[in-house]
Amino acid sequence: SYLGYCHALAQAWDDAVRCYGKALDLDPKNANYMYQIGYMREKLGDAEKAMEAYRDALKAAPDFADPAFRFEGLIGMRTDVDRAEKLYEELIGLAPDNADVHNNYALLLRDWAETTRKATDDSPPADVKRRLKRSGEVYEIAARLAPDVAQIQSDTGLMFQFYPCNFDAKKAKAYFTRSLELSDYAYRDAFDGLARLCHQTKDWETLADYAPT
Numbered sequence: 001s002y003l004g005y006c007h008a009l010a011q012a013w014d015d016a017v018r019c020y021g022k023a024l025d026l027d028p029k030n031a032n033y034m035y036q037i038g039y040m041r042e043k044l045g046d047a048e049k050a051m052e053a054y055r056d057a058l059k060a061a062p063d064f065a066d067p068a069f070r071f072e073g074l075i076g077m078r079t080d081v082d083r084a085e086k087l088y089e090e091l092i093g094l095a096p097d098n099a100d101v102h103n104n105y106a107l108l109l110r111d112w113a114e115t116t117r118k119a120t121d122d123s124p125p126a127d128v129k130r131r132l133k134r135s136g137e138v139y140e141i142a143a144r145l146a147p148d149v150a151q152i153q154s155d156t157g158l159m160f161q162f163y164p165c166n167f168d169a170k171k172a173k174a175y176f177t178r179s180l181e182l183s184d185y186a187y188r189d190a191f192d193g194l195a196r197l198c199h200q201t202k203d204w205e206t207l208a209d210y211a212p213t
Helices: 002-008 013-026 030-042 047-060 066-074 080-095 099-115 126-143 150-161 169-182 188-201 204-210
Strands: none
Touching: 002 013, 002 030, 002 188, 013 030, 030 047, 030 066, 047 080, 066 080, 066 099, 080 099, 080 126, 099 126, 099 150, 126 150, 126 169, 150 169, 150 188, 169 188, 188 204
16 A cells, blocks of 8 residues: 555556555455545546445445545536436435535535526526425535534525525524534624525524624
8 A cells, every 4th residue: 555655656546556456455445445546546537437446435434534525526527417416315325424425415516506597596497496405405414414514504504594495594593603603703604694694584683693793
């Protein structure tokens, strides 16, 4: 594995794959070796084999964050959203308690909906509405799995404040408040979201409570 790492530093990707493969033969359950093989395959431009290795790494270690972060950049996920959905649903099955998988999936669905320019309509197209709804569901799971991450809490609040088809003032307020508490009241996005929510709901008391901070 160290020899593979040295080859990787030298950008000798084929040699790195070979060495990590030998390391994996000796330690066949090592998720890090699987991940490294995937990363080298990605460097070689072989997205399919990289995906296979990342999937194996996630199977071997469902809480492993690194492979979860690599999927989105492969195979044009932001343009091939149908394939992205299918893959992420599979990954959730493999790693049901991995907050990174859920967060990345929810973000991808939200960003895709934003590209249609219909996401903030009161009645968005059916495919946009479905994906925004699913994004909200997945964000809530991510927020439960990562209760101490201010960004995930704030992003989850955004799903229930910013998009009319998902609007839920009670949920949005709870997630924004949690994010602010976690960040010692320094997370700007949560402040902005809570301020917009208070204007929407005419909750001047909450807005006044946070204004001095």
